[in-house]
Amino acid sequence: MAEKSGADILVECLVDLGVEVVFGYPGGAVLPIYDALYNHPTIRHVLVRHEQGATHMAEGYARSTGKPGVVLVTSGPGATNAVTGITDALLDSIPMIVITGQVPTQLIGTDAFQEADTVGITRHCTKHNYLVKDPGKLAGVVHEAFHIATTGRPGPVVVDIPKNVQIATAPYARPELKVHASYHPQTKADAAAIDAAVEMLAAAERPILYTGGGVINSGPQASALLRELVALTGAPVTSTLMGLGAFPASSDQWLGMLGMHGTYEANWAMNQADLILCIGARFDDRVTGRLDAFAPNSKKVHIDIDRSSINKIVDVDVAVVADVASALDDMIALWKQRGHQQADLGEWWARIAGWRARKSLDFAENGAEIMPQRAIADLYKACRATGKDVIITTEVGQHQMWAAQHFGFEAPNKWLTSGGLGTMGYGFPAAIGAQMGNPDSLTICVAGDASVQMNIQEMGTATQYRLPVKIFILNNEYMGMVRQWQELTYESRYSNSYSDSLPDFVKLGEAYGWTGIRIEGPQELEAGIRQMIETPGPVIVDCRVAKLSNCFPMIPSGAAHTEMLLDPSQVEGVMSDEAKALV
Amino acid sequence: MHIQEEYSQRHVLSLTVSNEAGILARIAGLFTARGYNIDSLTVADITDDHAISRITIVTGGPPKVIDQIIAQLDRLVPVHKVTDLTEAGPFVERELALVKVAGTGEDRIEALRLADVFRAKVVDTTIGSFIFEITGTTEKIDNFVALMRQIGLVEVGRTGVVGLIRGKDAN
Numbered sequence: 001m002a003e004k005s006g007a008d009i010l011v012e013c014l015v016d017l018g019v020e021v022v023f024g025y026p027g028g029a030v031l032p033i034y035d036a037l038y039n040h041p042t043i044r045h046v047l048v049r050h051e052q053g054a055t056h057m058a059e060g061y062a063r064s065t066g067k068p069g070v071v072l073v074t075s076g077p078g079a080t081n082a083v084t085g086i087t088d089a090l091l092d093s094i095p096m097i098v099i100t101g102q103v104p105t106q107l108i109g110t111d112a113f114q115e116a117d118t119v120g121i122t123r124h125c126t127k128h129n130y131l132v133k134d135p136g137k138l139a140g141v142v143h144e145a146f147h148i149a150t151t152g153r154p155g156p157v158v159v160d161i162p163k164n165v166q167i168a169t170a171p172y173a174r175p176e177l178k179v180h181a182s183y184h185p186q187t188k189a190d191a192a193a194i195d196a197a198v199e200m201l202a203a204a205e206r207p208i209l210y211t212g213g214g215v216i217n218s219g220p221q222a223s224a225l226l227r228e229l230v231a232l233t234g235a236p237v238t239s240t241l242m243g244l245g246a247f248p249a250s251s252d253q254w255l256g257m258l259g260m261h262g263t264y265e266a267n268w269a270m271n272q273a274d275l276i277l278c279i280g281a282r283f284d285d286r287v288t289g290r291l292d293a294f295a296p297n298s299k300k301v302h303i304d305i306d307r308s309s310i311n312k313i314v315d316v317d318v319a320v321v322a323d324v325a326s327a328l329d330d331m332i333a334l335w336k337q338r339g340h341q342q343a344d345l346g347e348w349w350a351r352i353a354g355w356r357a358r359k360s361l362d363f364a365e366n367g368a369e370i371m372p373q374r375a376i377a378d379l380y381k382a383c384r385a386t387g388k389d390v391i392i393t394t395e396v397g398q399h400q401m402w403a404a405q406h407f408g409f410e411a412p413n414k415w416l417t418s419g420g421l422g423t424m425g426y427g428f429p430a431a432i433g434a435q436m437g438n439p440d441s442l443t444i445c446v447a448g449d450a451s452v453q454m455n456i457q458e459m460g461t462a463t464q465y466r467l468p469v470k471i472f473i474l475n476n477e478y479m480g481m482v483r484q485w486q487e488l489t490y491e492s493r494y495s496n497s498y499s500d501s502l503p504d505f506v507k508l509g510e511a512y513g514w515t516g517i518r519i520e521g522p523q524e525l526e527a528g529i530r531q532m533i534e535t536p537g538p539v540i541v542d543c544r545v546a547k548l549s550n551c552f553p554m555i556p557s558g559a560a561h562t563e564m565l566l567d568p569s570q571v572e573g574v575m576s577d578e579a580k581a582l583v
Numbered sequence: 584m585h586i587q588e589e590y591s592q593r594h595v596l597s598l599t600v601s602n603e604a605g606i607l608a609r610i611a612g613l614f615t616a617r618g619y620n621i622d623s624l625t626v627a628d629i630t631d632d633h634a635i636s637r638i639t640i641v642t643g644g645p646p647k648v649i650d651q652i653i654a655q656l657d658r659l660v661p662v663h664k665v666t667d668l669t670e671a672g673p674f675v676e677r678e679l680a681l682v683k684v685a686g687t688g689e690d691r692i693e694a695l696r697l698a699d700v701f702r703a704k705v706v707d708t709t710i711g712s713f714i715f716e717i718t719g720t721t722e723k724i725d726n727f728v729a730l731m732r733q734i735g736l737v738e739v740g741r742t743g744v745v746g747l748i749r750g751k752d753a754n
C-alpha cells in the first residue's frame with residue numbers, strides 16, 4: 001500500500017467526503033496541511049480574517065446547503081478563536097468539522113509555543129472531538145468525524161492533528177467507515193409512539209404544531225412532510241426562531257413565531273391549546289416563558305432525535321425519539337391508513353382569529369424617522385419583487401427579532417440566525433458562507449450597528465472572493481436590545497449600551513472596495529433598498545432608524561405567554577429581583 | 584432574593600464506555616458543566632482487550648434530573664450503555680475502605696472488637712495503630728468510620744462504589 005503523509009491523507013479524505021470549500025487561516029501548526037492544499041484542483045480554500053469568522057462561515061454554508069461546513073485553523077490562538085463558533089454550532093445543531101493544528105506530539109503538555117489544550121477546551125462545546133497521534137488512524141477518524149457531525153442531532157466535531165502527525169507517513173487506502181460501536185442515534189420512531197401521537201392529533205379540539213430547527217436539520221423532505229401533515233389536520237402552526245421557513249409564512253395556517261418576541265396569536269394559541277405537537281424544537285426558555293404557566297391545559301407530544309431533549313424542561317405525554325422526516329412520514333401514513341378526517345376546528349380557528357385581530361406586529365410611524373420594522377417590511381417586499389432566491393442572515397439584537405417578525409420565509413435553509421448561543425458577529429460571516437454555497441442567491445445580512453463590528457474584518461474576505469453579499473444595518477446607534485432591557489428593568493439607566501464612535505459605514509465599505517449606501521429618512525428607504533439589491537458586488541447599507549424603538553410584542557422574562565406586552569404603554573420600567581435574575 | 588435548593592435522591596449509575604483518552608474528563612466534565620452532583624466515581628477496564636471500562640457513579644437529584652443525567656451520558660459518543668442500578672432492580676454495591684486507627688490499651692481492644700463485628704481485616708499493625716480493610720455498602724463503611732472516630736481515627740481511604748445487577752445475566 002502506498003504511504004502518504006498525514007497532511008495528504010487528510011486532504012484525500014476531504015476529497016472523498018465531497019468537501020468543496022474549506023474556511024481557514026494558516027499558521028505554524030497547519031503548514032503541512034496548507035502545503036497539501038496548495039493549488040488544489042477541487043477544494044477551494046476561503047482565507048478568512050479571523051478564525052471566528054471561519055466558523056460562522058462554515059455554519060452559514062452548512063445551514064444554507066445542508067452540507068457540513070469545514071474549518072481549518074492553526075494551534076493555540078487559531079483554535080481558541082474558533083471556540084465561539086464551535087459553541088454556536090453545538091447549540092444550534094449545525095454540522096461542522098473543525099480541523100485544528102497542534103504542536104508535535106513530543107511537545108504536548110510542555111507549554112510549547114502556540115500550544116493550547118484544544119481537545120480539553122472544546123470537549124464540552126463539541127458533539128465529539130479527537131486528538132490524532134498516529135497518521136495511520138487519521139483517515140478513520142476524519143471519516144468518523146464527518147459521520148458524527150452530520151448524523152443524529154448534527155453538531156460540531158473537532159479533529160486536532162499534531163504537526164508531526166501531518167508530516168509522518170502511513171499506508172493509506174480509502175477507509176471503510178468504522179464508527180464507534182456506541183454511536184447509534186435513533187432515527188426511526190417506536191410504532192407505539194407514532195400511534196399515540198396520531199390518535200391524540202386526530203382527537204384534539206385545539207391542536208397546535210410547534211416546530212423548530214430540527215425540521216430544517218432533518219432536510220427539505222421534513223418541511224414537505226410538515227406541510228402535508230398541516231394540510232391533513234387543518235391545525236395551526238407556529239415555529240421557533242430556528243425553525244422559520246420550514247412552513248410557509250404565506251399560509252393561512254401560519255401563526256408566526258412564538259416565544260419572547262413571538263406573535264400574540266402564537267403565544268395565546270400555545271397557552272390555550274389542548275394538544276401541542278412539538279416537532280424538532282426543545283422548549284427553550286425564550287419559547288416557554290414562565291414554566292409553571294406554560295401551556296397548562298395541553299397534552300404534549302415531542303418529536304426529537306435527541307432523547308436528552310425530551311422531558312428536559314417540560315414534561316411531555318408522548319415522546320417520539322426519531323428524525324423529524326421519518327416520524328412525520330410515519331404519522332402521515334398512519335393518519336391515512338386509519339382514515340382520519342380533519343376534525344372540526346372551526347371554534348378554535350375563530351378564537352385564533354380573535355387573537356390575530358390584535359395585530360400584535362403593528363407599529364406606529366411618525367413619518368419623520370424610519371421605523372426599523374418598516375425597514376424590514378420594505379426589504380421583504382423588495383426581495384420578493386426580485387423573484388430571486390433570497391437568503392437572510394442576522395446578527396443578534398432587536399434587528400434580529402424584527403427580521404424574524406417582519407420578513408416572511410417560504411422555504412427552509414433561507415434564514416440563518418444564531419438562536420441558541422445568540423452570538424453577535426455571527427450574521428455577516430454566515431452570509432459569506434451562505435453566498436459561497438449559493439453563488440446565485442441574493443444573500444443579505446440584517447445587522448445591528450454594534451453586532452456588525454464584531455466580525456467586520458471579514459469585509460476583506462468578501463472582497464477577495466468577489467462575493468456579492470449585502471449588509472443591511474439597522475443603525476439605531478445603540479445596542480438596542482440591551483438598551484431595551486435597561487429601559488424595562490433598570491429605569492432607563494443606559495449603562496454602556498450607547499454605540500459611541502461608530503465608524504462611517506459608507507466610507508468603511510469604500511475602503512474595502514464595496515459600495516456604501518446611507519439611508520437617512522423614510523423617503524429614501526425604498527430607493528436605497530432597491531439600489532442595494534441592484535448593485536452588483538458587495539454592498540453595505542447604513543440605514544438610520546429610530547433610535548429608541550423597542551421590540552414588541554414581548555414576554556418579559558419570568559412572565560407567562562398570556563402576559564405579553566404589546567406596546568410601550570405597558571412598560572413599567574422596573575422588575576422584581578426574581579425577574580431580573582432570569583436571562 | 585435567595586437561591587433555592589432542590590431535594591435529591593441517591594442513584595447508582597453503571598456505565599460501560601470505550602476505554603479511550605479523555606473519556607473520564609468527558610464524563611466528569613459533563614457533570615460539572617450541567618451542575619449535577621458526583622458523590623463517588625470509580626473506573627477500571629473490564630475486558631480482556633482493555634477496550635471497555637466500567638464507570639460507576641453515585642449521584643443524586645430529583646427523578647427528572649436523574650433521567651437527564653442518563654440521557655446526557657448516553658449521548659456521549661464513547662458511552663455504550665448507561666444503567667441506573669437503583670431503578671434496574673436488585674443490585675449489589677460495594678465499596679472498599681482502608682481505615683487507620685491509633686490508640687492503646689482499652690481503645691485498641693475495642694477497635695479490634697468493632698472490626699470483628701464489621702468483618703474488617705487488619706492489614707497493617709504497629710504497637711500504636713491498625714489499618715483495617717473493610718468492604719460493604721457506603722452506609723456500613725460510614726458507620727464503621729464513625730465508630731472509629733470515637734476511638735482514634737487517623738485517616739481513611741475509600742474507593743467509591745462499584746455495583747452490579749443481581750442474577751445470572753450481563754447488564
Ligand SMILES: Cc1ncc(C[n+]2csc(CCOP(=O)(O)OP(=O)(O)O)c2C)c(N)n1
Pocket residue numbers: 395396397398399400422423424425447448449450451452474476478479480481482
Ligand atoms: C458576543 C455577544 N456579546 C454580547 C451579547 C449581548 N447582546 C445581545 S444583543 C446586544 C446588542 C446588539 O446591538 P446591535 O447589534 O446594535 O443590535 P440592536 O439590538 O440595536 O438591533 C448585546 C450586546 C451577545 N448577544 N453576543
Ligand SMILES: [Mg+2]
Pocket residue numbers: 397448449450474475476477478479480
Ligand atoms: Mg443597534
